[in-house]
Amino acid sequence: MNHTQSKAAAALSCQKTVLPSGLTVLCRPMPGYSSTHAMYATKFGSVMLDFTLDGNPVHLPAGTAHFLEHKMFETPEGDAFDLYAETGAAANAFTSYDRTCYIFTATRDIDRNLDILLGAVGKPWFTRETIAKEQGIIGQEIKMYDDSPDWRLLTGLFRCLYARHPIREDIAGSVESIAQLTPELLYACTDAFYAPANMVLSVAGSVTLEQAVDACKRCGLYEARPPRAVALSLPEETGPVPQKELVFSMPVTKPCFAVGYREEPIAPGDTKREVLLDMLSDLVCGGLTGLYRKFYDEALTNPEFSGDFVSASGMCAIAFTGESSQPRRVVELLQAEIDRLRREGIDPELFELVKHQMYGELLGDVESVDDAAEEQAAAFLKGRTLADEIDTLAALTVEDANALLQTALLEENRAYVEIQPRE
Amino acid sequence: MERKQLAPGVYLTALDAQKFNRCRITVHLRFPAKREYATNTALLPLVLERGYAACPDMTALSRRLAALYGADLGVDLGTAGIDRVLTADICGIKDEFALNGENLTAEYCGIVLGTIFDPYLVDGAFDPEAVRIEKETMTRRLQAEYNNKRLYCVRQARRKFFGDSPAGTELGGYLADLPAVTPQTLKAEYDRILQSAVIDVMVQGADADSVAALVQERLAGIRRTPCAYAAPVAMPRAEIQRYIEEIPGLTQAKLCMLFTTGDASVQPTIHQLRMAMGLFGGTSTSRLFRNVREKQSLCYYCASTAVRSTGVMMVDSGVEPGGEERAEQAILKEWEALKNGPITPGELEDTRRALLSGMESLGDSLAALESWYYGQIARGEPLTDPETARAAVRAVTAEEVRAILQGYSYSVRYIVTAQEDAQ
Known part of the structure; x- marks a missing residue:
């Protein structure tokens, strides 16, 4: 590696620690920057529809990971967006095929914002009433994508290329599939995939690794905890493309x-x-x-x-x-x-x-x-x-x-x- | 930050970019829009972006940019009030990361200035082949508007709202005018722009003096009479016009509502307007987001924006077909509540914190910083850094916000919805 390449590698480097709980924390302090961005992500996305939790099989309807993403902003004390509003942070979340990510960008109260992020995602709370309300909003989101030619092309293509793999399903699922969701199913997902060992907290900007680790300690994400036995099941795709x-x-x-x-x-x-x-x-x-x-x-x-x-x-x-x-x-x-x-x-x-x-x-x-x-x-x-x-x-x-x-x-x-x- | 005048109507602003991996040079040309030239104006960026005298071939230019580690060159047309702004910008990694010690910034400067000031000409006009191809591209773009129903609905509403007013001249040009565009008409429009534009060069992370010298060199032979910025306008208040367009096969309906101040002589500050929009429908704590989307689940998106220089406020949303009237009434109810009801200190401060936080983070992005300063230049304001402008945001009162919202009159509603018998 030449000198410039080393310099480039250094420009891309970050600090890393793994907590006793298994949670990985990444930090890239950026001198001279005013803002901080944090991402708390789990290796749980739309294609994870079948798994066992402590030996018990769980089957999820399509769109569960995305639905969960919407629900994680709710806490018994209110909406996490309201808490972020008190600090001026901009918060959001997104779900892809194999991960769900929760993010905020802020210029002040970083410790408090980390507490809001880790607190909301770390302490899931679901009721039948709040699930019903979210089904309406997500139903509208699904319909918006139904009108997008680009999105329809991609989902159509995956349906042709794969006979069994859950990539065939839309990330948000369908109005019918998300209607099957219950608090019990959502808790099974958080037990299995929102455990610290399955997650990463990544921060960058005006922030230190110590700050991020301290936030994990405050939010009960530091100490070791007994692992849950989770086994993911994904169908293997062999043979010819099912639909040309x-x-x-x-x-x-x-x-x-x-x-x-x-x-x-x-x-x-x-x-x-x-x-x-x-x-x-x-x-x-x-x-x-x-x-x-x-x-x-x-x-x-x-x-x-x-x-x-x-x-x-x-x-x-x-x-x-x-x-x-x-x-x-x-x-x-x-x-x-x-x-x-x-x-x-x-x-x-x-x-x-x-x-x-x-x-x-x-x-x-x-x-x-x-x-x-x-x-x-x-x-x-x-x-x-x-x-x-x-x-x-x-x-x-x-x-x-x-x-x-x-x-x-x-x-x-x-x-x-x-x-x-x-x- | 330093802004200096290089010649009448030509300015250069240098911004600090020490902490970034990349540098950026932007050239803005602001000039009066003319309905009769609109299609030539719209085609010009497409032809300029293909190449310039020293590198006329589109693929050769793309390869040159790739050799400069994927430097990004863009040529775009935008608006500033009813004026147009032709912008060329280039952004690429700094010299210190060049693997072979190349002088990248000099190359960037040569490309972006060449693109604007030294186009590739054949017999004194633009290359006929390039013009033919880009006319095809532009035809596609204009036709593609219909594929994005949200965009289509907003543009249709604007067409009804502005009618034949100069503010309604289409930024993207007109399909019907395209056959009359020739290499010669395009060159005439290019000459008009170069002669009449106020030019602002923004330099971040490159040597500003070298850029200034090169700009002066390029302009040396050009006779210029830069035009003053167009004055703000506002459409007159009128009876509400309501339109519905039915499209077979649509899943989600789109609703666009346009409002006018009716009076261009009264101009709120940009900070007052941003606070008003933030509170009404511009943030995740706004009335429209909280009440119309979250509480009533009437739409997936529902946002408000406003443009000071054309006196227009817009609310657009995606709603369930059949639910358009309910969504419209719910939006109007929220508007009325802010005009005549209480504004709580809590929601006002939530909005203020979100705006302040955004301003604090401006310095962390090359593009955002450039946009902040050029925004002030385009509004004809003295340049202030984001830190100084924060005081103005802190001073905005609930009464000022209310006065802004009271100043609008509802003018046009446009709905794009599913055809009933196609449901």
């Missing part, structure tokens, strides 16, 4: 399409394969490629046409989405380019440019307090650090990418979704 194509209509002006490839899930700790998979769409049809330019100049797709890499427990996919009057022609050209690159190899100059781009993005990602706290937590939840990502990126070669391409983006693992304009 899905076409439906919506009120849109032009056809929207998605083409996705099911890939082998990423083994824990395999940072190299993950970074390479993340690069692939840029190497095939990113803004630096001739294919993107053809699509753009011939108006075959919208300028926003791009590829994304999605990875969660037990699944991994690369999805290209866009808008086109000739979507099937775009897919043909895309597949032809992938096949050509597999035969002839990736342009080494392009590979180096994409590496450069990713290096700059990594440094940019830790410049703000919110990105710093969230990115270091995300890396931890994947079993690594941001500095590991820089090291892995630096060591990658075009030969690595060419080798990966022999087994990735295969036509046989492809599915296609199209939304046609409704008359």
Whole structure:
């Protein structure tokens, strides 16, 4: 590693401690910054629908993790938003396929804000009445996403690529699925997945590791506690893609399409394969490629046409989405380019440019307090650090990418979704 | 922070960026909007962003930016009152992180200034091929508005609200005018902008003197007569106009309500207006969020915003089809309650704390800091740092907030909802 690379790795570093309770605390003090961002995250997301807790099987309806996210702001003393309002902090939360994250950004009363965050998430409280009220609000959220062509493409694609994996379900579930939720089911989730050993507290900005640890002590998250036996069950996806194509209509002006490839899930700790998979769409049809330019100049797709890499427990996919009057022609050209690159190899100059781009993005990602706290937590939840990502990126070669391409983006693992304009 | 005049109507503001990993240079050109040129104006950023004289090819420019560790170049058109602002900005990692010792900031400066001041021309006009392609892109963008029903509803409401007023000139241009746009008309509009604009260059983390010298060099041969900022406007008060548009297959209805001050001569301070919006519908402790969303579960989102220079206040929300009238009445009830009922010290202070906290954290983001200072420049205010402006927020009273909300008159309601027989 050269001097500049070491400097970059230092710019991405953070302090870390693991408390006797098993909770991991990450801290990146940022001198000169006024604000602090905190993220308290659990490895519990929308794809965790079946597990055993102390030997007892639990099956969750789709949308449980997201529903729980909404409910964690409620305490017997009132809404956590009201408590944050007293400090001026901006608070929020979000749920993805394999994690749920609670966040705040504040410039003062950091200790108190940490107490609010850890107190609300650490002491779940559910009643049938408050669950019923939330079902109405989340029902509206589900409907909002139902009108989003981008969201419908992605969920449609996962339904094609996977026969059994819970990635098939919408993160928020459906009005019908969340109607099945009870306080008992929600408590089973918090017992299983909101235990300190399954969580990470990540802070960055005008804050110290000691402050974060002290907050954990005040909120009863420091001391060791007897572990609960939790075993997650995820169906294994083997065999061919269950549905190669899905076409439906919506009120849109032009056809929207998605083409996705099911890939082998990423083994824990395999940072190299993950970074390479993340690069692939840029190497095939990113803004630096001739294919993107053809699509753009011939108006075959919208300028926003791009590829994304999605990875969660037990699944991994690369999805290209866009808008086109000739979507099937775009897919043909895309597949032809992938096949050509597999035969002839990736342009080494392009590979180096994409590496450069990713290096700059990594440094940019830790410049703000919110990105710093969230990115270091995300890396931890994947079993690594941001500095590991820089090291892995630096060591990658075009030969690595060419080798990966022999087994990735295969036509046989492809599915296609199209939304046609409704008359 | 230091702002200096480089020439008549040309200014440079240097902001401290020592603690950041990246630096940023932004060029703003503010000029009068004209309905007859609106489509040329809207197309210009798309053509400028493709490349400039020293690097005319779009893909070559993308590759150059990637080689600079993914530096981010953007060219956009925005509004400041009824004026337009053409902005080019570049943001990238600092020289100290360059793996091969490159002088990145000099490169950034060359690219962003070249993009604005040295476009690629063919026979004295813009490249016909670039114009043809970007006209296609713009057509797509204009048509794509319909795909995002929230955006579509807001824009339809604004069209009814502003009618033929100069404030209603479409920022994105007009489909019907696009065929008449040529490389020559585009060059004429570019010349008009360069000649009439007030230019503000904002420099963060790069050498301001070098940037100033280069700006002066680029402007040396141009005859300029910078125009004064357009005066604030306000639509007259009128009878409420109510519109409903039914769309088959829509799941969530959208409701947009527009209000006018009716009088452009009375201008609250930006801090008073932000407090009023924060209290009414701009924060998670606002009346609309707490009462319409949380207590009555009438919508998933319900937010208010206001623009000082056009005297408009907007409330937009996503509601259950069939529940639009109830949501509208609930929103009006909250407005009435703030106009004529009590405002508790608690809710006023909650709003104030949220605003103050946001102001305290401005210095932690390159983009936010730049936006803070350019916002003041665009409003024609003397420059004050966020710390000094906090005193003005602390001084806002409940009576001032009430007076602002009392000053609005309800003008236009636009609903986009599901077609009844399609339900």
